[in-house]
Amino acid sequence: MTKPSRPDTPPPPDTPVAAVRLVPLGPVDAFSCQLVAANLQALMDLTTDILPPRPVFPDAFMETRRQYDAVKLIKGLAEAVPGPALGLGLTGSDIGTPILTYVLGESQLGGRMAVVSTYRLTGVGHRIKLERLVKISLHEMAHVLGLGHCWQPQCLMRSPRNVGQIDELPLDFCDTCRYEIGRRVRRLLQEVRAALDGL
Secondary structure (H helix, E strand, O other), rough: OOOOOOOOOOOOOOOOOOOOOOOOOOOOOOOHHHHHHHHHHHOOOEEEEOOOOOOOOOHHHEEEEEEEEEHHHHHHHHOOOOOOOEEEEOOOOOOOOOOEEEEEEEEEOOOOOEEEEEEOOOOOHHHHHHHHHHHHHHHHHHHHHOOOOOOOOOOOOOOOOOHHHHOOOOOOOOOOHHHHHHHHHHHHHHHHHHHHHOO
């Protein structure tokens, strides 16, 4: 029988390292998490670990609006996901910010964390809801990598004005954004690997 390795033992050099930790906040469909993780890997080369579900951070709840403050959720995620890996929270709760009545997703531009909500992705078929979730998640994680909005009509980094316009966006990035994502992901993976090697 093989002796299990210690959890803090760095993986062998050829082992893929997780660049993203996906955190279900509250009840979230497991298949939705798996689908987002698969698309982060396939379209952005972001290897993703899905962490166990955890309660939505209660101090982020805005009582007067009956929704969660996305900025505070991101702060909670930053504490829950230490280290150089990026964090993505998925929640079924409604989220907003102090200046926006609601958001579908929120991220730290060039930071480490993003959060996406499925709450307003309703009233459509299950396939469309899942496709919207994947697109929003990829869009927000590209912001975390430091990409701004793109003016190319066929790019996932265009800024939709409403939920319906998400359906018009392709599930892909333009050549320029794809190049930038690849460059920044390679740098991120080097940082994650260096942190693991330093354990």
